[in-house]
Amino acid sequence: MIDASLVRKIRRRLLSWYDNHGRDLPWRRTDDPYAIWISEIMLQQTQVETVQPYYQRFLKRFPDVGTLARARLDTVLKQWEGLGYYGRARNMHKAAKVVVQDYEGQVPTTSEGLMALPGIGRYTAGAIASIAFGRCEPILDGNVIRILSRLFRYDQDPKSPEAQERLWDWATRLVPKGRPGAFNQAMMELGATVCHRQNPSCLLCPVATLCQARHHGEQHLLPKRVKRKARPCHTIAVGIVYKRGRILIDRRKPEGLLGGLWEFPGGKQEPGESLEETVKREVKEELGITVSVKRHLITIHHAYTHFEIELHAFLCQHMRGTPVCHASTAVKWVWPKDLERYAFPGANKKIFQALDLT
DNA sequence: AACACGGGGAC
DNA sequence: GTCCCAGTGTT
Numbered sequence: 001m002i003d004a005s006l007v008r009k010i011r012r013r014l015l016s017w018y019d020n021h022g023r024d025l026p027w028r029r030t031d032d033p034y035a036i037w038i039s040e041i042m043l044q045q046t047q048v049e050t051v052q053p054y055y056q057r058f059l060k061r062f063p064d065v066g067t068l069a070r071a072r073l074d075t076v077l078k079q080w081e082g083l084g085y086y087g088r089a090r091n092m093h094k095a096a097k098v099v100v101q102d103y104e105g106q107v108p109t110t111s112e113g114l115m116a117l118p119g120i121g122r123y124t125a126g127a128i129a130s131i132a133f134g135r136c137e138p139i140l141d142g143n144v145i146r147i148l149s150r151l152f153r154y155d156q157d158p159k160s161p162e163a164q165e166r167l168w169d170w171a172t173r174l175v176p177k178g179r180p181g182a183f184n185q186a187m188m189e190l191g192a193t194v195c196h197r198q199n200p201s202c203l204l205c206p207v208a209t210l211c212q213a214r215h216h217g218e219q220h221l222l223p224k225r226v227k228r229k230a231r232p233c234h235t236i237a238v239g240i241v242y243k244r245g246r247i248l249i250d251r252r253k254p255e256g257l258l259g260g261l262w263e264f265p266g267g268k269q270e271p272g273e274s275l276e277e278t279v280k281r282e283v284k285e286e287l288g289i290t291v292s293v294k295r296h297l298i299t300i301h302h303a304y305t306h307f308e309i310e311l312h313a314f315l316c317q318h319m320r321g322t323p324v325c326h327a328s329t330a331v332k333w334v335w336p337k338d339l340e341r342y343a344f345p346g347a348n349k350k351i352f353q354a355l356d357l358t
Numbered sequence: 359a360a361c362a363c364g365g366g367g368a369c
Numbered sequence: 370g371t372c373c374c375a376g377t378g379t380t
Contacts, residue, residue, distance in 0.1 A: 043375040050366065050374090084364025087377080121377045141375045161359080188375055197373065198369075228372080257363065305363060346365060 001152060002173060010151070010207055011176045011183060017206035018186030023048075023193070026055055028185070033107040033132035034065045040124045040131075041088050048192065054083050065105055069096040077260050077343040086259060091119025109133045122168075131181035138171035139184045140164075143191025149223035150195065153212035158223045233308040237278040238266025239316040240351070241291055246335055247357070248318070249342065250287060250328035257304075262342040264313065264351065265328075279314050287331055289321035298354050302347035313351045 022028070025048065027039035038058055042051045058079050062068040068076070073093055080089035095117040099107060107128070108114050114125035126137040145158045148170050156163045176183050194201045200219050202208045213219040241248040241264075249262045267282035269275060276293040283291050293314050300311040323331045334342070336357045344352075352358060 040375065045363090045374055045376055046365080047367065047374050082365075084366085085376090087363065091377080119377070123376055127375065139375080142373070143375070159359095185375090192375080196368095225372080259363095303365085305365090306361080 002170065006210065007174060009210060010174060013206040013210075014186040014190065015176075015179060015182055018182060018189055021193070022185065022189050026052060031132065033109075033128065035059055036132040037107060037120075037124075037128055038092070040127045041092050041119060042083065044088060044124070045085060046083065050083070054080070065096050065099050065107065068093065069100040073254075073260060074343070078341070081261075081343040082346060082349075086261060087255075088119055090254070090260060094118045095120065107132070109135070111135065111137045127184060130175070130184050134181060136175055136177045136180045138168060138175045139187070140168050140171050141188060143188040143195070144171055144184075146191050146197065146223055147187055147195050150200070150213035150219050151207065151211050153216060153218065153222065155222060155224055157226055159226065231303070231307050233310060235269040235275075235278075235312070236266060236309050237269055237275040237282065237312045237314060238264040238348075238351075239279045239283050239291055239293070239314055240264060240297060240355075240357075241283065241289075241316040241318055243318040243333060246333040247339070248287070248323060249332055249334055249339070250323070250325065251330040253327070253329055258345045260343075261345050263345060263348050275312050276314065279316065283316070286327050287321075287323040288326060289323050290319040291316040292319050298351060300347055300350045300354075302350070309347065311347050311351070313355075 027036055030036065039051070039055055042055055061079055062071060071093070073090065076089050076093045077086060080086060098117060099105060108117070109129070111125040111129045114120050114128050115122065120128070123139055123141050126139040129135040129137040130139065145167055148154065148167050149158060152170065154163070154166070158164070158167060174183070190205070194205050198220065202211070202214050202219060205211070208214050211219065213222050248265060250265055251262050252258055252260060254260050265283045265286045266279055267286070269278045273281070279293050280291060283289060293316050295315050297313045297315050300313070302309050302311060325331055339352055339358050
């Protein structure tokens with residue numbers, strides 16, 4: 001399937017192509033392991049174009065691992081706001097503290113050392129070790145899976161354990177001792193700019209003549225795709241609770257969905273319940289206060305990975321009770337102009353931007 | 359092995 | 370609408 005001369009050809013062609021056609025990306029202009037680490041975390045399940053502005057701002061705000069370790073989680077989450085998968089920010093913050101306390105501020109240089117840090121798995125460890133420290137470690141991401149599946153005409157479900165083992169093995173055999181970081185980035189670059197999911201540009205591909213899927217005209221069929229389950233839709237109602245010009249917000253628990261972010265109090269509609277009743281009940285359960293629901297403000301549709309929501313916002317008046325945290329970890333009355341100081345989920349931001357609350 | 363975890367881009 | 374994106378952690 002893969003002999004020494006084939007390996008040499010793939011390495012040589014890919015590296016040469018990358019040297020000539022690789023994009024000029026911000027994280028390719030640095031050799032700072034911390035900066036490369038940030039980029040790799042942000043790039044998990046997130047496209048290059050989306051990451052770039054976040055990467056620049058984050059590094060400006062937290063220029064080194066010590067600064068990040070000393071920062072408050074709230075500040076870190078605010079910088080991450082809108083990027084999604086907020087567990088990445090929480091883990092990154094946690095890992096920065098570990099690096100400062102246990103490693104004298106030096107990012108571990110081995111794949112094993114890196115993988116011991118929260119938020120760094122096999123892919124990210126290989127990426128940082130090879131790119132920042134020149135270690136001969138393989139990587140396997142969505143791009144590499146696509147390229148290897150096509151190059152070797154592999155038609156099994158790439159998520160299966162057997163497939164993972166085989167794909168990691170191929171990646172390990174291919175990565176060269178000489179320029180492991182450049183080679184790994186070349187694979188991802190090829191996947192992102194040439195070997196597309198649909199309509200791969202085989203005429204531009206440096207390894208097209210070596211590609212077995214291409215040889216059989218099956219490049220568009222690989223890697224094998226598996227059907228996804230349908231996403232359920234939930235109906236949510238939240239209260240914009242005003243009191244003397246200020247609005248009530250609370251902070252979600254530190255783990256799980258949107259952990260650590262701020263939001264307007266509210267929750268899921270239950271069977272047989274009106275939306276107004278939902279708001280009243282949820283606000284009471286969440287913060288122990290009684291509100292009067294004044295009027296419907298806006299409806300927002302928002303899709304998450306495993307479900308969708310129809311989010312209704314209601315203007316409410318505070319009637320009685322002092323807000324106390326039950327389901328949340330903090331609660332605050334804030335002036336509308338100060339809302340932007342807190343990190344909110346996208347669906348909540350849509351509410352106060354559409355209403356021009358700030 | 360299966361699922362939770364965001365938001366946006368491409369078609 | 371669907372699929373995917375420089376994946377990781379939990380159960």
